[in-house]
Amino acid sequence: MSKGAASNLLFQSSDWNFETLARTYDAIEEIALEDLGLDVYPNQLEIISSEQMLDAYSSVGMPLMYQHWSFGKRFVFEDHLYRRGRRGLAYELVINSNPCITYLMEENTMAMQALVTAHAAFGHNHFFKNNYLFRQWTDASAILSYMDFAKKYISKCEERHGTPAVEAILDSAHALMEQGVFRYRRPPRLSTEKEQERMRERLEYEEQTFSDLWRTLPPAGENNDPTQLERELSERKKSLNLPEENLLYFLEKTSLILEPWQREILRIVRVIAQYFYPQRQTKVMNEGCATFVHYTIMNNLFDQGKISEGAMLEILQSHTNVVFQPGFDDPRFPGINPYALGFAMMQDIERICVAPTAEDRDWFPEIAGTGLWRETLLDAWANHRDESFILQFLSPALIRKFRLFLLTDEADDNFCEVASIHNERGYETIRGALARSYDIGSSQPDIQVMDVDLLGDRHLRLQHNVKNGVLLEENSRDATLRHVRRLWGYEVSLAGVDMESGETLYECSTEELSD
Template sequence: MTEKGVSSSGLLFSGSDWNFETLARLYDAIAEIALEELKLDIYPNQLEIISSEQMLDAYSSIGMPLMYQHWSFGKRFAFEEHLYRKGYRGLAYELVINSNPCITYLMEENTAAMQALVTAHAAFGHNHFFKNNYMFQRWTDAGAILSYMDFAKKYVARCEERYGTSAVEAILDSAHALMDQGVFRYRRPPRLSSEKERERVRERLDYEAQTYSDLWRTLPRKKTEGGSEERDREVRERKRNLHLPEENLLYFLEKNSLILEPWQRELLRIVRVIAQYFYPQRQTKVMNEGCATFVHHTIMNRLYDKGKISEGAMLEILQSHSNVIFQPGFDDPRFSGLNPYALGFAMMKDIERICTEPTPEDRDWFPDIAGSGNWRETLLDAWANHRDESFILQYLSPAVIRRFRLFQLADDAGTPYCEVAAIHNERGYEAIRSALARSYDIGIIQPDVQVVDVDLLGDRHLKLQHRVRNGVLLEEATRDATLRHVRRLWGYEVSLEGIDAVTGERLYERSTRQVGT
């Protein structure tokens, strides 16, 4: 006798066709290896089968299963659909949501072999990383995000009915433009409490609607009196009261803008919560995809070794896997930087090799783990306690540097040439590893713009400061457009000052008077 639905050969499936019984068998077999052999710790899984059009819709709404309406999502849908229908771009085999339960969307067009692959990749690899990595534990709330997005979708719809679509979209347009500057990077954001959220919002909005008065706009502006010492004291006092400087621009506007009505403030908060939700994903792309790719590669090979998938299915799986981790050369038209799947997977496999089959070089570079045999424990620890920057800085080995043929270029704007500062040799390994790690530091690759001063009782001039690193200035068109968005939410003059992060020298100053509104 054989198990129901399992062939006499012991295969979990044969051919490309599948049904829900097949998916259940695949899930159970994958879960056994993932939980018992790899020791993964996951949220409960929720697998959903969707069509290509539903996948396109998920693309357009930044991957969230529940999302409010906005014109930009429709524009994105039309763009992605055009590329897909013309054959210029394929669709992802799956999409996974960082939530509890963890939701994984599987394409109905997938073959049985691909359903096995993406289930291992998303429902176990990504799921484990979402649940255990410290960035996601600290900065997101997987248990509340779906309920909060349900609240956000209904709240935006009610605002459109009451205040008009144009008024709502004007606020959302400006909030979306500031999303990258709408996250807490150095302090923990407040946790979402989905059940209490609706009651909190209702009570606060009712109170603010009753107490809101437009008379403050007519108040005369305060004139500063006294000497420079007194003015300096007043500046220090108001900065302390407003907790300046403030890195989260959306949070500051939500709490302190004098022109926003209660419903507009809540829209800013919704966009800010979404920006915070995606903040860890921007810092763990290499690790997250590397973890999921390593997990699916390990599980699929174990299923093949146990005789549960055929050679034909394994060839299909390996072909897809190879496409995922393909790294084009720098002179290839497809090159757009390091493939996070390729780099992440290479580093995970390298850690496994160092733990089990180390070379003398590995023992010099990684004395704590080389030859220990504890590759599972080492990987679980790395997945839990690192982001891309620190992971690369600690675990990128000379072997991987040589394999990817990495080298470092020194590009000084003051010279007409580039200098090769380090290559993949004994003298260059440390420099290359440090330089690559820095390139994944979100504090370096994103502009550091903060609110530094505003006199709420005076002219209400909002002053922003951009700390310029390595002489890299903001692109003029997007800088001026962003200033106009801040001006729309603030209501008064806004200026942006560029300060050299090292010398403190003022490099430029731009205000909304210059760019217009």
Template sequence: MARRSSSGLLFDGSDWNFATLSRAYDAIETIALDELGLDVYPNQLEIISSEQMLDAYSSVGMPLMYQHWSFGKRFIFEDHLYRKGQRGLAYELVINSNPCITYLMEENTMAMQTLVTAHAAFGHNHFFKNNYLFRQWTDAGAILSYMDFAKKYIAKCEERHGVSAVEAILDSAHALMDQGVFRYRRPPRLSSEKVRERARERLEYEEQTYSDLWRTLPLAAENRNPEDAERDASERKKVLNLPEENLLYFLEKHSLILDPWQRELLRIVRVIAQYFYPQRQTKVMNEGCATFVHYTIINRLFDQGRISEGAMLELLKSHSNVVFQPAFDDPRFPGINPYALGFAMMQDIERICMKPTAEDRDWFPSFAGNGDWRGTLLDAWANHRDESFMLQYLSPAMIRKFRLFLLSDRATDSYCEVASIHNERGYSTIRSALARSYDVGARQPDIQVIDVDLLGDRQLRLQHNVKNGILLEESTRDETLGHVRHLWGYDVSLSGVDAATGSVLYECSTDEI
């Protein structure tokens, strides 16, 4: 290999300073915007230490976060593993905000700073700004100011009502975060600062004028006419907009015992859960996009003579570690590596666009051989989540490369069956099954509020729509119901109903726990 001149290199050696970072950033930006056609938020790069990175881990990566004991517990846990050498730290951390904040580890070499800048500040940044889930379901321009409001508001509540009272509400709210998102309808946008100021003023007014006398109203007569009771139930469900999938939202709006400040705490936790929901649906696409972007950019910089052979070897080693996919019988096998699958699919799309086979033309007639891999990728990144991306773009070539097959393991059988193999029908079945495994709605339990008699026993009635016979683990189920009761104030019942047949599989209630 011929030795390159160092005159055009962005850096020479592992050491870095801010001038070197700036020079590398400008070179990366030129390729990302002019050659790849990326569209990104303004970037804000911050250099942090390993301890600050651990702190970011514990507070779900947000630069502004309220205090809670669980964050400290996670910090100690992560720090313990890191000090013992049992866990490494991420080279970077990126925030879906405007400006897009990227944390770079100060321990990184300059080559790694180059890679992670391309990966996070341009790959993830572009995906955050352009993917439809993030555009419709998050507000990158408002999240930082909202988190600043949340942190100050919770601190104020701790001063006024005590740390224990605040933590009790947050504990229950955190336990219900997975059931605190809108999955099928668009959530309301974060309000502007002016609207939040009015909300704070209204909240203070409610706290000053709130009366507890309404709770002493007598219950309605128990011996109501059955037809009247049925009509009342129907009207009640209509008024309360039942069934309701977002449990935290329902409790925030309709709990019979919560004070206004406690309702605001539920809203804060609910907003944070909703903010992270798109990331859970796009793990493969998001990481695949960022990995493809950094790989393309560092290779382009090398071709331009801006990166030395030694630095390129370091970058390729780190890249290979990221996209390494252990075999299923390897002790290190954690499942399918989202970096590996996402990156391989992005490269496969590029190949299909530029050098398609007859098989590719048969499976992907809309873009095979179109010669525009950049436009095809930009469209895929903007308009899909993991589930639909698999269904639209996973090719037979990729199924063969990852050696995927479908294993059928029915509870009633004493054997496992290889149900789908590498043939035309098998490819379609494997692709559909893999796509379903990335459907967050299918993986998480579907629990909805279906009724509550506000004039009767005030019991909150929940329903678990059981899919594929998968029931809830009893101990965690009962513990979670206890958190629901804490926020509702009265007994809570849960019935498990088979989603296919409608038959009741189990019933439980907090008065039995």
């Protein structure tokens, strides 16, 4: 390499310092903003050790997190695998906040620091700021201050009420986190500092005035008039906004046994669950966006002569490992790699926009041959989640590349049937089936609060809307019901109802469960 070419490089060795990081960041930012047209939160890069990265893993990736025994258990597990060489660590960790915080591993080489800066500080950052789900369900400007409040509040509760009492509430709340999100309506925004101060004053007042006397009220007298009972049930559901999909929210607002500090802990857990809800719906898109961004930026820097061939080979090796898709018969097969599928779809969109085939023009007439791949990707990143993105943009060419086909089976049969292959009708069926597999509504159990008579026996009735005959695992179901019972304080029952026929498939109650 000539002396002039070497002087143009952003870095010449694997060693790094903060000056090199800053110079490389500026070069990456220029391409990200001016060439790709990304729109990002202000960035905050922080360097952490491997132990700090393990600690972040253990506490769901948040820079501020309350203490709980499950986090320590996971830390020991992850640390054991890492020290034995059976599991590597992520090169980075990025927080959906404003400013967007990206943690870089201090053990990374400079080439890897450049790669993960492009991946996280610009790819993920842009997606967090612009995707409609994150804009609708999260508040990036408030999450860090809220987590600081949550950590201090739970620590204060441990001092006042004892660690066992706090952990008991957290155990039950964590068990219900997947049923602790709003899926179809917007939750309240996180509190500002002024609102948080009012909330603290309200909690202190409630704690001072809390009384157990109302729990001694006798149940209401029995009423056997069917018409009157039906009218009371209708009015009761209306007053309580039933059915309610967010179980943690219902328990926080309605439970008759929880003290104010316990209600606030439930709220903290469900706010965190809501924060991660968009990420569960956009894994393919989020990782695909970040991978496409880092791949494009790194190749652009290489073409400009700012990255050496050696550094580019290291970057490509890491990139290849990330997007590797094992075959279905490979012992390493974990399912479809979201990095692989997301990145392949982003590249395929660019190909369709720039060099479409006749097949592409038939399937994607709006974008084929327009050359507007940047605009198409920016629009897709902003307005889709995994399910709709795959349904809209998965091409027959990519279906063939991934060798996708559709299997169907019946519970009573001892064989599977190949239902769709690579033909015109098969492509649409495969694309639709793959898209549905990324719909949380089809993969997560639909459990809702259906009824509770607060003036009577206070029996809490839940309903599991069963899809495709898929029932809950019995041991896990019963254990979770016990947690609901702990937070509710009275009998809890769960009925499984087939969504198509309306038939009741099973019924269980906490009265039937042994402790």
